[in-house]
Amino acid sequence: MNKPAIAFIGLGVMGTGMARNLMKNGYTVHAWARHPQKPNVQALKNEGIILHETLQEALKSADVVITIVGYPQDVESLYLQPDGILDHLESGKYAIDMTSSDPELAKTIHEKGRERGIHVLDAPVTGGDAGAKNGTLSILVGGNPEDFETVLSVFEAMGTNIRRFGEAGSGQKAKLANQILISGTMAALAEAWTYAKESGLDLELLYDALKTGAAGSKSMDLYWPRLLKNDKEPGFYVKHFIKDMNLALNQAEKLDLDLPVLEKTRDEYVSLHEDDLGTQALVDYYDPKKK
Numbered sequence: 001m002n003k004p005a006i007a008f009i010g011l012g013v014m015g016t017g018m019a020r021n022l023m024k025n026g027y028t029v030h031a032w033a034r035h036p037q038k039p040n041v042q043a044l045k046n047e048g049i050i051l052h053e054t055l056q057e058a059l060k061s062a063d064v065v066i067t068i069v070g071y072p073q074d075v076e077s078l079y080l081q082p083d084g085i086l087d088h089l090e091s092g093k094y095a096i097d098m099t100s101s102d103p104e105l106a107k108t109i110h111e112k113g114r115e116r117g118i119h120v121l122d123a124p125v126t127g128g129d130a131g132a133k134n135g136t137l138s139i140l141v142g143g144n145p146e147d148f149e150t151v152l153s154v155f156e157a158m159g160t161n162i163r164r165f166g167e168a169g170s171g172q173k174a175k176l177a178n179q180i181l182i183s184g185t186m187a188a189l190a191e192a193w194t195y196a197k198e199s200g201l202d203l204e205l206l207y208d209a210l211k212t213g214a215a216g217s218k219s220m221d222l223y224w225p226r227l228l229k230n231d232k233e234p235g236f237y238v239k240h241f242i243k244d245m246n247l248a249l250n251q252a253e254k255l256d257l258d259l260p261v262l263e264k265t266r267d268e269y270v271s272l273h274e275d276d277l278g279t280q281a282l283v284d285y286y287d288p289k290k291k
Contacts, residue, residue, distance in 0.1 A: 003026055003027055003028075004027070004062075004063030004064045004094070004151075004154065005027070005028045005029075005030065005061050005062050005063050005064070006022055006027050006028065006029045006030065006062060006063075006064050006065075006066060006154070007029075007030045007031070007032075007058045007059050007061075007062035007064070007065040007066070008022070008029050008030070008031045008049075008065075008066050009031070009032055009055065009058070009065065009066070009067045009068075009069065009078065009085075010066075010067055010068040010069045010098075010099070011031060011033050011038075011040060011041050011044060012068070012069075012070075013129050013132070013234055013235070013236070013237070014068055014125065014129060014132045015068045015132075016040045016044065016132070017129065017131075017132030017133035017134075017135075018066075018068065018098075018125075018132050018137070018158045019031065019044060019049060020044065020047065020133075021132075021135040021157055021158050022154070022157050022158065023044075023047060023048055023049060024135075024157075025157035027154070027157065028050070028061075029048075029049045029050065030049075030050045030052060030058045030059075030061055030062055031044070031049050031050065031051050031052065031058060032051070032052050032053075032054060032055045032057070032058040033051065036051060055078070055084075055085070055088075056083070056088050059085065059088045059089055060088075062089070062093065063093055063094065064093065064094040064095075064096065064151060064154060065085055065089060065093070065094070065095045065096070066096045066098060066154075067079075067085070067095075067096070067097045067098065067099060068097075068098040068099050068125075069099050070099070070239075070240060070243075071099075071101075071240075071243055072099075072101045072102045072105050072243075072247075074099070075097055075099050075101050075105060075109070076105060079095070079097070079109045079112070079113075080108070080109065080112065086109075086112055086113055086116060086118060089116075089118050090118075091116060091117030091118065092117055092118075092119075093118055093119070094118070094119045094120075094121070094147065094150070094151055095109075095113060095118055095119070095120045095121075096120075096121045096122075096123050096151065096154070097109065097120075097121075097122050097123070098123050098124055098125055098139075099124065100124045100172070100175050100176075100179070100240070100243070100244050100247075101122070101124070101172055101247075102172065102247055102250075103122075103142075103169035103170075103172040103173050103176075103251065104169065106122035106142060106168055106169040106171070106172045107168045107169040109122075109168075110122070110143065110167075110168035110169070111168075119143075119144070119147040119150070120143065120147075120168065121141055121142065121143030121144075121147055121148065121151070121168075121171070122141070122142040122143065122168060122169060122170075122171040122172050123139050123140065123141045123142070123143075123155065123171050124139075124140055124171055124172060124174075124175035125137040125138065125139050125140070125158075125159065125175075126138045126140070126175065126178050127159070128222055128235040128236050129234075129235040129236070130222060130235065131159070132158075135157065135158055135159065135160070136159065136160045136161075137158055137159035137160070137161075138159060138160075138161040138162075138163075139155050139158065139159040139161070139162045139163070140163060140165060140171045140172075140174040140175050140178070141155070141162065141163065141164040141165065141170075141171045142164070142165055142166060142167060142168050142169050142170035142171030142172060142173075142174075143164070143167065143168055143171070144167070145164065148164045173251070175244070176244065176247055176248040176251055177248075179241070179244040179245060179247075179248055180245075180248050180259065180262050182219060182241075182279075183241075183245055183261065183262050183265040183266070184261045184262070184265065185217055185219045186219060186223075186265065186279055186280075186282050187261070187264070187265045187268065187282065189217075189219055189220060189223065189224070189280075189282075190280075190282040190283045190285065190286050191286060192215075193224070193227060193283050193286075194283060194286040194287065194288075198288065203224075203227075203228060204228055207220070207224045207225070207228070211224075222235060223235075223278075223279070223280040226278070226280055227280055227283060231278075231280075232274075232277045232278055232280055232281045232284075233277070233278055234276065234277060234278040234279075235278050235279075235280075236278060236279050237275065237276060237277075237278065237279075238269055238272065238274055238275050238276070238277050238278065238279055238281060238282075239275035239276065241269060241279050242266060242269050242270060242275070245262055245265065245266040245269070246266065248262060249262060249263060249266065265282075268282060268285045269282060269285075271285065272284060272285055
């Protein structure tokens with residue numbers, strides 16, 4: 001597929017960087033935003049994104065539609081409700097949902113799309129706002145192999161580690177495995193930060209000492225430097241992480257699995273009541289001064 005026209009829906013923390021990288025790689029990007037006056041949306045418009053007043057207008061010129069929104073209910077509304085994406089995208093076009101969402105919903109959208117001749121893939125991402133900005137996201141794909149190969153160049157404009165895991169829904173399952181791993185990592189990071197801080201250690205020196213050893217991780221590299229600056233702004237929202245952990249726990253229940261670390265970390269995040277902060281705000285749960 002030669003540089004297909006893109007309709008991009010979801011210009012949030014992640015989507016802004018992803019849409020920008022598509023444009024940098026020569027793609028024409030159409031977009032629809034619920035809040036078009038936000039500074040990041042206006043900045044993209046000034047850089048060349050074609051902003052439309054309605055979802056339907058954005059879809060008219062698109063060969064590929066990409067969505068990355070907040071919650072499974074948002075995905076369902078965009079794709080399955082009357083007058084949504086599947087009602088307006090022409091047969092033969094491609095739809096890629098990059099939201100972290102429900103595997104069963106991904107399968108349903110795939111089947112509904114197939115009935116209408118639309119090629120649907122689920123392709124959630126990991127790498128945070130830095131990965132979205134730098135075009136270095138890991139992209140976890142579910143869908144038909146032929147469809148994956150057709151849009152691979154589109155993925156390559158946004159990420160550097162792109163893997164197909166199987167049929168529809170498998171990308172979402174891979175993302176949930178990712179989130180299970182991160183949940184334990186973030187809890188350990190918050191505990192280590194709190195212990196080191198209360199012990200009077202130099203937190204910057206400790207990071208420099210530990211980051212290349214066995215305790216080092218991508219999460220540490222992303223979030224420890226932010227914590228050094230008391231920066232708790234979202235690279236990934238607490239509220240979206242809670243959503244992902246709940247999805248993973250629901251999937252675990254269907255498999256008759258017990259995931260106690262995931263459950264405990266979810267409960268810690270829920271107790272924070274800091275939904276609009278970044279996931280590094282988990283340190284507040286452990287902070288003795290805030291108890």
